[in-house]
Amino acid sequence: MACRQGCHPSLQKNKNKEFWLTGLLIYNLREYPYRPRGRPHAGQLSGLNWRDLGGNRRMKFDFVTEDRKEMTEAFQRAIDLAAERKEQLIIAPGEYVTGTLRIRPGSDIYLSEGAVIIGSENVEDYSADITPFVDAVGVERGRALIYAENADGAVLSGPGVIDGRGKLHQHANRPFLMRIVGGKNITVRDIEVRDSAAWTIHLFETDDVLIENVTIRSRVNANNDGIDIDSCNHITIRGCDISSGDDGICIKSTTHRTCSNIIAEDCRISSEWAGIKLGTESIGDFENITFRNCEIYDTEGCGIKVVPVDGANLKKLAIENIIMKNTTGPIFISLGSRLRTYFKGDIPRELGSITDISIRNIKADVVDAAGRPMQGNDYYITYDGMWGRAGGCIVINGLPERKVENILLENLDLKMPGGVERYDREDDDIIEMEKQYPEFSVFGALPASVAFLRHVKNVTIKNIAYQLKREDVRPAFRMIDAQESVIR
Numbered sequence: 001m002a003c004r005q006g007c008h009p010s011l012q013k014n015k016n017k018e019f020w021l022t023g024l025l026i027y028n029l030r031e032y033p034y035r036p037r038g039r040p041h042a043g044q045l046s047g048l049n050w051r052d053l054g055g056n057r058r059m060k061f062d063f064v065t066e067d068r069k070e071m072t073e074a075f076q077r078a079i080d081l082a083a084e085r086k087e088q089l090i091i092a093p094g095e096y097v098t099g100t101l102r103i104r105p106g107s108d109i110y111l112s113e114g115a116v117i118i119g120s121e122n123v124e125d126y127s128a129d130i131t132p133f134v135d136a137v138g139v140e141r142g143r144a145l146i147y148a149e150n151a152d153g154a155v156l157s158g159p160g161v162i163d164g165r166g167k168l169h170q171h172a173n174r175p176f177l178m179r180i181v182g183g184k185n186i187t188v189r190d191i192e193v194r195d196s197a198a199w200t201i202h203l204f205e206t207d208d209v210l211i212e213n214v215t216i217r218s219r220v221n222a223n224n225d226g227i228d229i230d231s232c233n234h235i236t237i238r239g240c241d242i243s244s245g246d247d248g249i250c251i252k253s254t255t256h257r258t259c260s261n262i263i264a265e266d267c268r269i270s271s272e273w274a275g276i277k278l279g280t281e282s283i284g285d286f287e288n289i290t291f292r293n294c295e296i297y298d299t300e301g302c303g304i305k306v307v308p309v310d311g312a313n314l315k316k317l318a319i320e321n322i323i324m325k326n327t328t329g330p331i332f333i334s335l336g337s338r339l340r341t342y343f344k345g346d347i348p349r350e351l352g353s354i355t356d357i358s359i360r361n362i363k364a365d366v367v368d369a370a371g372r373p374m375q376g377n378d379y380y381i382t383y384d385g386m387w388g389r390a391g392g393c394i395v396i397n398g399l400p401e402r403k404v405e406n407i408l409l410e411n412l413d414l415k416m417p418g419g420v421e422r423y424d425r426e427d428d429d430i431i432e433m434e435k436q437y438p439e440f441s442v443f444g445a446l447p448a449s450v451a452f453l454r455h456v457k458n459v460t461i462k463n464i465a466y467q468l469k470r471e472d473v474r475p476a477f478r479m480i481d482a483q484e485s486v487i488r
Helices: 068-084
Strands: 018-021 044-047 061-064 088-091 094-098 101-103 108-111 115-119 144-149 155-157 161-163 176-181 184-189 192-194 201-204 207-212 215-218 227-230 233-238 241-244 249-253 259-265 268-271 276-282 286-299 304-306 313-327 331-334 353-366 394-397 404-418 451-470 477-483
Touching: 068 088, 068 094, 068 101, 068 108, 115 144, 176 184, 227 233, 227 259, 249 259, 249 286, 276 286, 276 313, 304 313, 304 353, 331 353, 331 404, 394 404
Parallel strands: 018 088, 088 108, 094 115, 101 144, 108 155, 115 161, 144 176, 155 184, 161 192, 176 201, 184 207, 192 215, 201 227, 207 233, 215 241, 227 249, 233 259, 241 268, 249 276, 259 286, 268 286, 276 304, 286 313, 304 331, 313 353, 331 394, 353 404, 394 451, 404 451, 451 477
Antiparallel strands: 044 061
């Protein structure tokens, strides 16, 4: 099909019907008059000029406004109309300052190169009635810039950008950048998301989701998680490049719904506080979860953390082929008995369990955690003054009443920080991970320079090569209350 004069290049070979969102906004011509203003500029609205292009439809017009609410309403109208007609909505280059945008079932939204959706600086522009909940640090959450509820079959693709302008939101009700709640068969691909005010991408009670080749750059506020997978099933995270202020990829469960059949692969992760994490929100079980072929670099707060502390039963976790560079930790597995709930009316669970974990083919260059900042801030955890001596160590830790069981660590190549010149703590001085927020730092310096095991059963560490960057008075390995466990 030959493209008529003025036809956007993306329409030249596309036989499907499409909407093309140009300039800054779409309006319905029956509701707003045509007002030619010349070429669109910042603050100006371009609408649609309907034409038949061999089955393609295209509309264009100019309209001037400074009202971000008007902008949000117009953008939402375009999303709704395109979804209703089962047509793709193409967002052309330009800046679009909006509040909450709701993705509909069947939406197919394409952000062109140079298209930027920008979050409003006013928190009241973000809907407050979208599945609110209380997070692990006691803050009510829920508002979001991009919100998809039960949006079966929706697609959001790039290479455009979604910018949350998170620095502008220094308040308790900071909006997430993207929330996908319920629904199935949803795809997010090839876009860049940046500067969320809180979590960046949150999947909640959603099934069959693909997040692929997404770039995340979000280090501007507290709780700047990269991707949070919450009470979901059949999720694939592939080829993503994540730089986040908090957990890079986090599996969690704020409801009793099991989180299962999740794969994260071929990703690069850098975080100010944890690269790969399961927990802490963990009221629902975890099962059949795999991380593989990932690089974790320049990461504080531990490279790999497994911390279900709210009653979840975690089993069948596989982590393999991971490279860590300039990362603290490197591996922290701990059971706890915090037993928190996140929605009104939920009943706390009884103590959960950790079983059947395999961690294979890990190469890690570990840096000392001593004196390093928490989540990018200039303050430090000082549990009995020991944060400055937390150092680095693999930790596998259960509770006296519930052991962590059936753990395999195999083929490890580690460079550990070492450097402890004096160690005189008694084993009884090491606190139990009960109701504390689970961080390896609360233990302080541990009686091992490479791996510490406590309250465990059937743990095997084999084919482990390690070297210490500095001399250390502690033994490489220490086991306390470890049944049927071996290091070889």
